[in-house]
Amino acid sequence: MSIFVDESTRVVYQGLTGSQGRYYGLLNRDYGTQVVAGTNPRKAGTDVDGIPIFATVAEAAAATGANASCVFIPAPGVRGAVLEAAEAQMELVVVITEGVPAHDEAFLFNKLRRDHPGVRLLGPNCPGIITPGQCNIGITAGHIAKPGGPVGIVSRSGTLTYQALYELQQQDIGVTTCVGIGGDPVPGTSFIDCLAAFEADPETRAVMMIGEIGGSAEEEAAEFIAEHMTKPVAAYIAGVTAPPGKKMGHAGAIVSGGKGTAAAKMEALAAAGARVGQNPTEAGDLMVEIVASL
């Protein structure tokens, strides 16, 4: 078992004809992901290394049975690309692109929730999602993840996710699914969405969570852990010693109400019963202990 993606996931790459899209699309296919199509209105009818290119996601889905999309379109086109994928009823839309305006993210989140509730948006600005041995969508190096569980990973940071996967692999610990939700202001998928899915997944028996300073997503996740999680959680928060950002106005400070610092997040998670590491290595060691005691 896994969450959100498995060996049956069929993926269309929006932007497969671009250099990044092609590079990672083919890497994902080499990993074993069912990369069934790409889109580009100007190159419909051609192919990228045997993968057929269609004008639209809807056409690609009709022809290939694609049920997920991965977006490698430059930031100005992301809003349109995600709406196109949602209208074509993709169950999962993974946006790797960074630099998407926060207003577009807020618009997409609310638009999807209202008009396309069956569509899960992951990202923007995320490394993607990998169910080791089955499906890798995005830019995660697949070979640093050991398949099989029992650990599920959810992370706001790309390189720290790789670090976590690698440390678990070094300890011979497998991963059910690793989700990079991205560090942008309004991610399509939240920590809580992933924690809930891991809680419901029978093969995931422990969860590793990697957060960062800013916002209050980790505090909200802590509340969820306290109330709904029966599975053990190990956590790490980056930015413990980061100086406060240069802020002009004061509205932001009021919204966060004292939340947002690494100390506040670590405290909230510890109070919720999670085991919190002071650095990535320590968090990895904590997960090794947790897995040993399962």
Place this chain on the structure above:
Amino acid sequence: MDLFEHQGKELFARYGLPVPSGEVALSPEEAVAAASRLGLPVVVKAQVHTGGRGKAGGVKLAADLDAVRGHASDILGLDISGHIVRRLWIEEASDIAEEYYASFTLDRSARKHLGMLSVEGGVEIETVAARDPEAIARIHIDPVDGLSQQACHHWVRAARIPEAVADAVAGVLETLYRAYVDADADLVEVNPLIVTSAGEVVLLDSKITLDANSTFRHDDYAAYDATQTRDEREQAAHAKGLQYVGLDGSVGVIANGAGLAMSTVDVVNQVGGRPANFLDIGGGANAEVMSNALEVINNDPAVRSILINIFGGITRGEEIANGIIEATGRVDIDSPIVIRLDGTNAAEGRELLEPHLNDTLTMEPTMLDAARRAVELAGAGAGGVQP
């Protein structure tokens, strides 16, 4: 990206929002000339990317031209929370009867835009929020729907804005929301939003932060980018397209990925050192980017040692090692470098680095070990420069 008050007001004026007339001045002479054109009295206002100007003596009323000259001389060069005043906004004085607070920002937790309105303006809004949260009327705005006229009027009533100016305030807020959305702002704050003795609603201040990610659809952002406050190191890094934040320690930090870079800064602190910076070179680590990063850090006189912390994902260890070797060959580095290379093909990468290692280029097996070594090299015990 932060706007000066006058840039914000100029933006407001483009939407027909009522702002007082004013002019930018860079010297006392320009201030006097501006005041004579505007007519007395005027307010001389420091233009800095920080709050608390009034308390710091950065806002002064001037009744005659001598006072304008005097205030301008006093305020130019003033240090307001680390920001040196280099420009002034000379503005016609306003006759204030009431002071309100209004702002729009993105509420990440609610995933909607948040409007805040209070009749208790003119003071720090955190103080109001702490003392009496009820004094701030909040409205969550779905970005798909926008702010409707009806919702706006309801919000204004909830804030207990006096009936006489309620319609005018609602009109201003609707337009202000449009400006906030059009500009792709992270924050638009007006404090105070005033009512004059004549009953006119005027936006007397502006604090605007723009989302740099939306530069592609705003040609005017380039001008704002040129007026950002950056220290010399940050300016050099910005020019090279590096994600850099200057800190006040002695261990230069280079890492790939924002999370790992932040984590590296944490670990340097945890082992008793003080990082000189945060620098994220992004996903890859080619020679070009690595040379740029080393150059920026090398130019920081406070740096005593450099910690390169790279985790290879898709980018393989050999490529990273070659990037480091080439970069250290290109740039003449003054401080010892400690490398931690892990991840994909790390063994191959380390093997390539091996023959290049010496007293000033060392390698450690883990992030913690590398941080300890870099801190040791930066200076015994305390870790070098203190804040």
